[in-house]
Every structure is written in structure tokens, then in C-alpha cells.
Amino acid sequence: MGKRLTKIYTRTGDDGTTGLGDGTRTTKESLRVEAIGVVDELNSFIGVLLAENPEEEVRIKLEDIQHDLFDLGGDLSIPGRASMSEAQVSRLEKQLDDYNISLAALKEFILPGGTRAASLCHVARATCRRAERCLVRLYRTEPAMPSHIEYLNRLSDFLFVLCRILNHQQGVEDVMWRPGKNRHPA
Numbered sequence: 001m002g003k004r005l006t007k008i009y010t011r012t013g014d015d016g017t018t019g020l021g022d023g024t025r026t027t028k029e030s031l032r033v034e035a036i037g038v039v040d041e042l043n044s045f046i047g048v049l050l051a052e053n054p055e056e057e058v059r060i061k062l063e064d065i066q067h068d069l070f071d072l073g074g075d076l077s078i079p080g081r082a083s084m085s086e087a088q089v090s091r092l093e094k095q096l097d098d099y100n101i102s103l104a105a106l107k108e109f110i111l112p113g114g115t116r117a118a119s120l121c122h123v124a125r126a127t128c129r130r131a132e133r134c135l136v137r138l139y140r141t142e143p144a145m146p147s148h149i150e151y152l153n154r155l156s157d158f159l160f161v162l163c164r165i166l167n168h169q170q171g172v173e174d175v176m177w178r179p180g181k182n183r184h185p186a
Helices: 031-050 056-077 086-100 116-139 146-169
Strands: 017-019 025-027
Touching: 025 031, 031 056, 031 116, 056 086, 056 146, 086 146, 116 146
Parallel strands: none
Antiparallel strands: 017 025
């Protein structure tokens, strides 16, 4: 961190702009600032999930993800910076494969739910998908950083599988979608 925060409020954003890590200013409704904000929101949901005191193996993986998301946010705050690597994407893929092999194959879609931790993880997964959409919009207008989109795409898949793992660890079945369940009045 090149610049330490000694004063939290600066009043420089009162005009609807914000400073990026490279010193430039941009509007707060810009695609870049939106992407930074959604990645921050995702990281916050991971923090809420960590507050559920998951098993140590899960906790370590989630803390690693939080560090990755800070790397991503740092990259977004400095246009052109690319500190994320394919190794971070590959790590998620391996963890995803390792978890998924232990689960029963899905025959139907599942609804967000089950345990509180799994439900919170579903919120993180949905936020991750939104972050990915924000980055896709941003990178339609600026040079793309493929590892950013790849990471978020794998992360949403990882979080989906983690939802199932969290339910499984607590002995709770996934909530299966029943198509047309309420189509006809009882």
C-alpha cells in the first residue's frame, strides 16, 4: 500500500468522484467503481460466512479467497495492473474438483437454503455472479484482464459447491427445486 490512510474522510468525493489507486479521479457511477464495489461486497459476504465459524479447512480456503479478492480489488483500482495469476484460478479449480467429487450428482437444480452457513454462501455466490457481470461490462469498454473474469467464474462455481459441502457437513440435505410445485391451487 503506497499511501497510508491517516484521515478517513477527505471530502474529495463530495462532488461525485473518487480517486483510483493511480491518482486519477473518476465518477462514482463508473463501471470500474461499480466493479470495485461489488467485489468489496462479495468479500464482505465471505467475511459474514466466516463469522459462522466453519470447519478449519473451509475457513482457510475462505480466508485465501478474501486475499484474492483484495488482489482483484487492487487491480481494479489501478487500471492496467494485473497482479492476479492463473495459479489463483487453478487453485480454485483444484479445490472445486476435490469438494465436488465427494458430493452426490445433482439430478435437479437446488434452491438456496439448508443451513444458515450454506444460505449465506448462496448470497456470496449470487454476489460473485454480479461481480463477474460487472467486470464483463467493464472489459467491453477497456482492455480486459482475463484472469479476473476467470477467477470470478470459478469462484461462483466453488461457492455453489461449498454451499452443498456446508449443508453436508451439518447433515442437512440440499433443498431441491420442484418444478411447478405451486402451479395448481391446493
